[in-house]
Amino acid sequence: MSLLRWFVSTSGERNFARQVDTLTQREPDSMLAAMFSGRHIICQESEKGYVFVDRDGKHFRHILNWLRDGVVPTLKDTEYSELLREAEYYQLLGLIDGINDILNKRKEEQELDTELTRTDIIKCIQSDRVRFRGLNLSGLDLSKLDLSFVDFSYACLKNVFFSRANLQCAKFRDVDAEASIFHNATLRECEFTGANLRGALLAGANLQSANLQDACLIDCSFCGADLRTAHLQTADLTNANLEGANLEGANLKGAKLTNANLKGANLQRAYLRHVNLRDTRLEGAKLDGANLLGAIR
Known part of the structure; x- marks a missing residue:
């Protein structure tokens, strides 16, 4: 051996x-x-x-x-x-x-684990490095930036300022964006599937055709927001404020609307089949052509 x-x-x-x-x-x-x-x-x-x-x-x-x-x-x-x-x-x-x-x-x-700054984000955008999946961006001011098509999936976006930002077609799948500010932001065709937006401010935001399925929208403010043809299936809108929001053609199948405020909202041709509206405020809401088959009122 x-x-x-x-x-x-x-x-x-x-x-x-x-x-x-x-x-x-x-x-x-x-x-x-x-x-x-x-x-x-x-x-x-x-x-x-x-x-x-x-x-x-x-x-x-x-x-x-x-x-x-x-x-x-x-x-x-x-x-x-x-x-x-x-x-x-x-x-x-x-x-x-x-x-x-x-x-x-x-x-x-x-x-x-590296914390990014607003300047870092801008540099990434300028260099076409526009993927922030899983990053911690909590508390950043990203207002007025062009963040269209950016992938934020699985990121921590708590208290982020997205006011007036262009976020068209951005991906927010399963993000934690609790209390974030999307005031007057462009969010057309964005994906928020499974996102936590509890307490977020989306007043005046353009959410046309956005996908908010299974999202937590508790205590969110959508006052005056454009949600035409948005996908809100099984979303939790408990205590959400949608006063004056445009939900024309939106799909709310299985959505939870307990204590939601839909006063003056446009719900024309919206899909509300079997939705419980008993505790929902609908004063002045437009329901022409809405599908209310089996809805609880």
């Missing part, structure tokens, strides 16, 4: 004895595998059969664990850099890929 003995030239001696199979099977194209393949003559200590390799042995236990189990250890970034140098020296391509995958994932996570 051939054994490997490891010596540290700068900080003392470390000894590791392992079977040849451990050193050759997982990474057959590595330098270690080549050393013990029998194809090369290697220097051994004649009495004990040890092989000397002049490398720092600090991380060699991780090398052996990788060769044995195929598991990349959990380390600090600086330690990964050291282990990466050793993996490159021994030509352990699988370990190199594993370390790089971890470092890249950590880098992506750090980028997601």
Whole structure:
């Protein structure tokens, strides 16, 4: 049985004895595998059969664990850099890929945690980097910016100021935009599916054909908003203020309208089948052509 003995030239001696199979099977194209393949003559200590390799042995236990189990250890970034140098020296391509995958994932996570400023957002728009999925943008002032077609899906947008911003066709899928301000913003054809907009201000906003299905719209203000042909299926509009809003042709199938204010709203040709309107304020609302089949009034 051939054994490997490891010596540290700068900080003392470390000894590791392992079977040849451990050193050759997982990474057959590595330098270690080549050393013990029998194809090369290697220097051994004649009495004990040890092989000397002049490398720092600090991380060699991780090398052996990788060769044995195929598991990349959990380390600090600086330690990964050291282990990466050793993996490159021994030509352990699988370990190199594993370390790089971890470092890249950590880098992506750090980028997601980075707080952006209004200036950062503007720079991103100017450079066509207009995807902010999953980012934390809470409290930013993004008013009056052209953010059309931007993807904010899964982002945290609490208390963000979007007043008068152009957000046409932007994506807000599953965002947390509680108490955000969309006053007079352009939100035509936006997607808010599953979004949390509780307490948000959307007064005067243009939401024509916007998709608000399954959204939490509790305590929202849509006063004077344009919601023509908007999709509001199963949205929760409890206590929402839609006074004077234009909901012509909007689909409110399954929407919850408990204590909602629809005074003076335009509900012509709106889809309200089986919707409970018993606790909804409808004084002065226009219901011409609305589908009220099975609605509770």
